[in-house]
Amino acid sequence: MAITVEKPGPGGLNEAVEALREWQSEGAAWQIHPGDLGWFWRSGAEATAAAVRIWRRDGRILAVGLLDGADLLRVTTAPDVRRDEELARRMAEDVIEPERGVLPPGEAAVEAPMDALLQELLPRHGWHAGEPWTPLSLDLAEPVKAPDLRIETIGPDNCHVWADVMRGAFDGSTFTPDKWRTMATGAPYADSRYLVGYDERGDAVAAVAVWSAGVGKPGILEPMGVHRDHRGHGHGRAITLAAAAALRELGSSSAGVNTPSSNVAAVATYESGGFRRLPEVRDLARDA
Numbered sequence: 001m002a003i004t005v006e007k008p009g010p011g012g013l014n015e016a017v018e019a020l021r022e023w024q025s026e027g028a029a030w031q032i033h034p035g036d037l038g039w040f041w042r043s044g045a046e047a048t049a050a051a052v053r054i055w056r057r058d059g060r061i062l063a064v065g066l067l068d069g070a071d072l073l074r075v076t077t078a079p080d081v082r083r084d085e086e087l088a089r090r091m092a093e094d095v096i097e098p099e100r101g102v103l104p105p106g107e108a109a110v111e112a113p114m115d116a117l118l119q120e121l122l123p124r125h126g127w128h129a130g131e132p133w134t135p136l137s138l139d140l141a142e143p144v145k146a147p148d149l150r151i152e153t154i155g156p157d158n159c160h161v162w163a164d165v166m167r168g169a170f171d172g173s174t175f176t177p178d179k180w181r182t183m184a185t186g187a188p189y190a191d192s193r194y195l196v197g198y199d200e201r202g203d204a205v206a207a208v209a210v211w212s213a214g215v216g217k218p219g220i221l222e223p224m225g226v227h228r229d230h231r232g233h234g235h236g237r238a239i240t241l242a243a244a245a246a247l248r249e250l251g252s253s254s255a256g257v258n259t260p261s262s263n264v265a266a267v268a269t270y271e272s273g274g275f276r277r278l279p280e281v282r283d284l285a286r287d288a
């Protein structure tokens with residue numbers, strides 16, 4: 001039977017989240033995580049559904065993609081079809097041809113696991129390696145060192161604190177408590193935790209969200225930041241340790257994160273928290 005690509009209908013988003021959960025495993029190549037959908041959910045279920053693409057054969061979900069921005073598709077496949085030629089050919093056509101409704105014409109990029117066959121097909125059509133990213137990972141078999149910040153877990157009542165720190169950490173961030181509450185309506189929310197770190201003066205200085213994919217599977221940090229007025233005091237390291245401890249409590253096998261290699265401060269912060277650098281990964285890009 002032919003492979004099809006679709007936007008999820010009602011209920012289809014949960015199926016996509018479930019597939020992404022199932023496909024996470026220790027040692028697998030870096031790939032989109034249910035937490036990425038969870039974080040995208042701050043824009044609402046409708047926007048998330050509009051940004052998701054699902055490839056199927058015989059009703060079975062083979063691949064899930066998220067348009068994370070208008071021209072970036074982040075996509076992964078079920079582990080057993082990473083090298084499936086029919087799927088890779090179909091996905092390549094779908095991302096190349098704008099009329100398929102996956103990516104717009106002109107400048108575009110695809111993030112796919114480095115071992116996916118799609119990685120080999122797109123360069124034959126003129127796509128080239130994009131900006132390098134550095135994935136990092138911390139094994140959670142052993143307990144994590146205690147952070148030297150007072151950590152508070154965030155819920156609906158104090159989500160404004162988390163939102164304030166995020167806006168103070170990321171230039172151009174428009175995050176609001178309303179977006180937090182919207183995010184909390186998403187299916188991945190049940191597997192997430194939001195933390196804020198307070199310094200000795202009681203100021204909220206650092207914040208992070210963590211997303212589990214279930215017990216025994218890798219979890220991720222997304223996003224993590226320190227308020228710009230409070231950098232350089234070890235708070236990035238502390239909130240990273242707190243995030244790893246929260247994922248350990250949720251049963252995650254490791255804590256992972258992916259950051260542009262050019263974000264030297266972030267890479268240094270994760271390494272300072274004991275995270276191990278993995279080989280760089282690159283998007284595949286098409287010029288305008």
Ligand SMILES: CC(C)(COP(=O)(O)OP(=O)(O)OC[C@H]1O[C@@H](n2cnc3c(N)ncnc32)[C@H](O)[C@@H]1OP(=O)(O)O)[C@@H](O)C(=O)NCCC(=O)NCCS
Binds near residue numbers: 170227234238263269
């Ligand atoms: C990255 C960030 C969290 C660092 O926060 P911070 O509180 O200043 O970091 P810390 O003081 O805990 O420093 C941790 C380590 O990183 C190093 N570091 C921090 N900023 C650095 C920089 N600009 N260049 C090089 N190293 C840096 C520190 O020297 C320290 O290393 P050490 O433990 O070996 O001494 C902060 O700059 C930030 O919020 N940036 C914007 C958001 C962001 O990029 N988040 C990560 C996205 S994945």
